[in-house]
Amino acid sequence: MRRAAWLPLLLLLALASPPVHADDHVLELEADGQISQLRRADVNGDGVEDLLLGAGREVLVWSGAKGELPEPKPRWRFVLPPTASFVDVAPPGNPGPRLASLGREGFLFVNAQSKAQPGTVGRRDLGWSDRERVTFLELYQEGGGLLLPTPTGFELVREGRETVRFPVDIDATVSEAGPFLEDTTDVLISHPQVVLGARPWAGTIGPSPTLWALSGTSLVAQTGDMRTTYDVSFLPGDGDRRLLDLDGDARPDLVHRTSTNFEASYVFFQTPEAKPGADGKPPTKAQRPGPANTVLRLSGHPIEHDFVDLNADGRLDFVATTIEIDGKNTVAALTSGTVRAQTRAFLNRAGTPGATRWFASEPDANVTSEVGVRILFTYAGQIDVQRQLTIVVDGDYDGDGLLDLLIRTGPKTLTIWPGTKQGGWAAEGREIAIPPLGAYANIEGYAYDADGDGKDEVFLLYRAVHRDGTGTETRERLFLVSPAK
């Protein structure tokens, strides 16, 4: 019954598919352990980004080099101390690359021989340890500072300069345990994201830079020992809040997102210049952001969103992918294991003459693609839809400076829609053959310029299937795909 329905579709696909380019190149990388995270950073200071993968307490590094792809085996293997919880790439030491770790035994440098030595920033003890793995964290800030968490906020430590203390509210929640012995009470303690930006006020009063963060019901900015507060208590308690400079004034603006299964709402607030006090000094009174600059309501179940500069105009554009929860997609999910997703691009118009809103209510580009889903029946008569989506919005595979859209459009096919000068993507995409998904749970994709030629490769991580209840999994596989150039 199902085969008959598929046959015409397969025939149609065979006729419609553009030929796969013979010059696409696929390289398999060799790694062991369960990969938990990825980072692209220049570890050895040669100007080409290296690929770092976190696997338990190890960080595996494939060295990027000008004009050549990496060897299949990782060039460096860092083993982090058992008390380290977070790790960042430190400036190269002598000899070779170094990582910086933060954990219960404080701030340490770890070299490629996995030898650890205390850092030079004094004793800063995180107080606790993640015994299973280390997590990549951006401790080093652009401009040379080292941002370290403290029990009451952060410190920005800079060589030869006074340390900036930045107190913020530490968020904490306790979730009650269930009735079974294996149930746990979950305590979540988090430091907010910090953005280094411009001073809140005009002029040159005070040192630079300014640390910005969302702290409780306020947006706070700390310049040296001067603190400016914006009252954001009007925001609803639910949803996500994020700081991003959207209007190019180097002061982070505020994005608030709420979502349900059926729609997502994004509200964008501009952070205005703080008004100085009567004495002309930086303000001491709480400031208030202006009314929302833009409100975007996107129908469909929100999958992913990102802020990237699609058209190389220096402003962050907004890209969001959603899946409509409607009869069509429900039936398609149950019968064919696929649903239709929409990826929409909204170009940032901040600073454009005549434009008051940053984003138009209608998208500037829209790509519809079919994505795979696995329907699982949960323990209580519900369905659990597991998405098998691979989407990358921050890659430039042809080196024209415009970001292309990459989506996996089949179990062994990626499609790239080249970016256009107007913003958005070309109407027609080009397919690239990849190793089949097979029994893997999903494929994660990342843009990565492995050979430093200004054209990204695609790094693919084939996520192993994690067996429910047993904790075992099959081995993950890694591929570096170089689209024909």
Added chain:
Amino acid sequence: MARRTPLLIAVAALLVLAPPAPAEAFETGKYRYVLEGRIRAMRAADLDGDGRAELVVLTEPEAGETGPERLVILRSKATPKRGTFFDAADARSLALDGPLANAGAMCIGRFGPKGEMRIRFLGPDGMTDVGIDAKPLPRTKRHETKSLLRRGIGRRIAIWDGVADLDGDGKDEVWMPAAEGNGQIVVVGSTRTTSKTLTLETKNIGSTSDEQLLVRNAYVPRLVPTDLDGDGMRELTALEDETLLVWQVTKVMSAPPPYSAGIRIPLPFLAPDPDLPAEQTRTPRIQLEDVDGDGTTDLLVTLITGRRDKLGSLRTTLFHYAGPIMDDSLTKLVKPSVRIDTESVALHPTFVDLDGDGDKDYVGDSIRGTLADLLAQMMGRDPVITYVGFRFDAKQKTYETTPYFTVERRYALSQAMSNVFARSAWIDTDFDGDGLADLLDIGDLTGVEILRAVPKQGAGPGDPLGFAEKLMPKVPVKDGLVADGLVADLTGDGVMDIVVRSNTALYIVVPKRSR
């Protein structure tokens, strides 16, 4: 087809149910008490020792309003106030701000110097006890124990159940993860010298995101008070990987702290099966209770198995390991004494005395159904929840394998769709005094009703027990109920009273039955 058979049996059972005995009239008093703010949780406890349980309620500001969470204590009197049961003039309230602003959890226990009931707040600033007047009591050295359980601005306080009288002195111990280090578990006794630090600690996972730079997710293991060897002293038992760890905290520990588990019992059924296909589920869930009243704790495992990609494939299997659950070497688990399979997943397996014989019987509740049922739910129809009971056989010292009863009730779609699946029925209280536990149901959350347990007369097909007669017909609640309820003796007459609630009001049902 698969569902028709049990339905037929149920219908047949209804036909042959004994005509209800000339039932004595079951009368109830019904009350409604409105609180300020939004009700978030409630507990019952006899705080003043007068034999009547007080109601301890947590409230929070209504949506769009600001302010702290509040603890409200509603005092029970021998004669309830007309219409509202509780007298608002007697209510005591405490704002959970100021010194309690960071407290992450609260618990209720016998924490007073002579074992008086107190409400205790746990947090990074130490412990604070509160009496029946909702006023913080003076702190002692013992209250300085700081906990990892903390809450940020605008976050909710959790209710903590790590409380029990371990040494039998009539005063409760409390255990919690320490604020410092990796969150080692500290047991705080009734005097400072009895406090102990265990080797058990929270599992910490670090992460980062676009919104949060640095996140610590601390998973605090659950410790359950048990008496595995039946010596009358309670231990604390936890699960670590595939082993039960037992701390005999009341016995003298010669080694320096932190204290290691004195007994370790590997649980072989937790070992992963490397050959298990990926789509296959095998999830054991563990409960520790003395179900047969012999003074030793039994191990009850409800194992979920089946294929997640096939609707209707999941099963729940109960394994009863009768206490003492370990052999003489204290290292090996005994064999299970029974295995009971039921359809779908038992959401809240409970062990309650259904028939008044003192043993705890097994009740499983599950949502079953076909693809058609699933689609109907997606279109907005409430699902059906099936309760199945199995009696404990005192002679066999384990459970009967044929059901004692099977009953289907309506379940709120909102609970299923939000993946919360809170309990909506309780079969653990005999409201009419006939020796059988009746069914208190808030089902689809539009009202509350009680169904009388009625034994079947004579031999014949079907389960021996049914819930046919409405002991208390449905009392509709206009603004809708929240899936939360409790049964406690609020009036001190020895008969259990019922409290259910909406977001803003408590509904109290008081059976009027002379003992």
